[in-house]
Amino acid sequence: MEQAIPRAESHSNNVLPFTLREDARDATQLIIPSPSFGEEEESPFRETPEEQPRKPFIEANTKAVTLSHLQNDCITPVFSRDNEVTISHNQFIETMWECAQRMFRSCTVEEPEIRVSHIVKGRTPEAIHKAVKDLTDEDKTIYYERMMFCIEIPAITEVIDGCRLNLTVGGVRAYNQENLYSKKGFEKFKVFIGxxxxxxxxxxxxxxxLAGEMRVTNTQELTAKITELIVSYNARRHLERMRALLDTSMSESQFAQMVGKARLYQFLPPAQRKQLPEFEFTDCHLNTIARAYYNDTAFACxxxxxxxxxxxxxxxxxxxxSSYIDSFLARSRNATVFTEGVAKALIGEPEYRWFVE
Incomplete structure (x- = not known):
């Protein structure tokens, strides 16, 4: 196995965008922006933030919608056995937004950016017998099976290798993962901070x-569990671990070996695959990664x-x-764990060695 290539550039591990309030370390660990952050180094991406259209955080088959659209134009599904209403997409977003505003009250909390997919269409009872061409907007009902949103707290920010990173919270709701044909019980949500x-x-x-499956019965429980996740998240450690990825590099042959082994992973005998760390990306993702290795404007070799x-x-x-909404966050976490594992494998640690040897 080739030796990992040391990175020649130096960097500081001490520049962090926030400090923890002394009176909140054990109880709430509220994160507040450091007043001195950004005095020595200004990110080039701060100068003209409005000149370029913002890219979506997820693409696939999603589209952007507003919170008012979810509030005013969409119905809310019910559990068919008892006709109890589910927690709606907009209630989920509003709950997270209120939590973020309370937890980061010294910072500006931006409005939610929302993406949806898998529209479910219906009709009002009065329009059941109408021809499609005769339907009016008032005759139609819609809701979205899957929804993801994120909320930025731009005052809490860091620059790594010229890239500005803003603290962000958000979540995923996927009605396809609920049994809407049963009685109301626990409802599942995915929530993240990163x-x-x-x-x-x-x-x-x-x-x-990441809370990959947050099970609650009402918005009060949802608020409590979102707060618990935000409190337990160690942003300082997350940033340090991402910055540490700059210390290890791969050659072209090592990168090709990693991509090739990743393609083989899904075809391994089940017994052998169980002995390896989890890898959740597909061939389509790997094609995109291989293409970007040579051609990406920001992250190519x-x-x-x-x-x-x-x-x-x-x-x-x-x-x-390019992932669907309901698998996006699991793969986001897997990208972090896998890349850190490969970095360790390149300096001799065994857990992810199969992917690079």
């Missing part, structure tokens, strides 16, 4: 920043065909934008 890379709007999610693991990580999070 950083958004403002160069490409890729989401950076750590293991302690250098002229010597070497690439540091920070850029590899961003190739994975960029490819993840």
């Amino acid at each position: 950083f958004k890379n403002m160069v490409c709007c890729n989401m950076c999610v750590a293991t302690d920043g 250098d002229r010597q065909r070497e690439i540091d693991l920070w850029r590899v990580f961003n190739l994975f999070t960029g490819a993840n934008k």
Whole structure:
């Protein structure tokens, strides 16, 4: 196995965008922006933030909608056995937004950015017998099976290798993962806190920043569990681990070995695959990653065909934008865990060695 290529550039591990309030470390660990952050180094992406249209944080088959559209134009599904209403998409977003405003009350909390997919259409009872061509907007009903949103707190920010990262919270709701044909019980939500890379709007999610299945029965329980997640998230450690990816680089042959082994992963005998760490990306994602290795404007390899693991990580999070909403966050976390594992394998640790040897 080739030796990992050390990165020549130096960087500071001490520049962090926030401090923890002394009176809140054990109880709430509220994060507040450091007043001195940004005095020495200004990100080039701050100067003209409005000149370029913002890229979506997820693409696939999604479209952007507003909170008012969800509130005013969409119906809310019910559990068919008892006709109890579900927690609606807009209630979920409003709950998270209120939590963010309370937890980060010294900061500006931006409005939610919302993406939806899998529209479910219906008709009002009065329009059951109308021909399609005769239907009016008042005759139609819609809701979206899957919804994802994110809310930025731009005052809490850091620059890594020229990329500005803004603290971001958000969540996913997928009605296809609920049994709407039964009685009302626990409802499932996915909630995260992490950083958004403002160069490409890729989401950076750590293991302690994701609740992959939050089960609640009402918005009060949802508020409590969202608060618990935000309190337990260690933003400082997350940033340090992402910055550490700059310390290790791969050659072209090592990168090709990693991509090739990743393609083989799904075809391994089940017994052998169980012995390896989980890898959740598909061949379509790997095609995007391989193409971006040479052609991405921000994260491609250098002229010597070497690439540091920070850029590899961003190739994975960029490819993840083509995932469906309900699998997006799991792959976001897997991108973090996998890239960190490969970085360790390149310096001799065994857990992810199969992917690079």
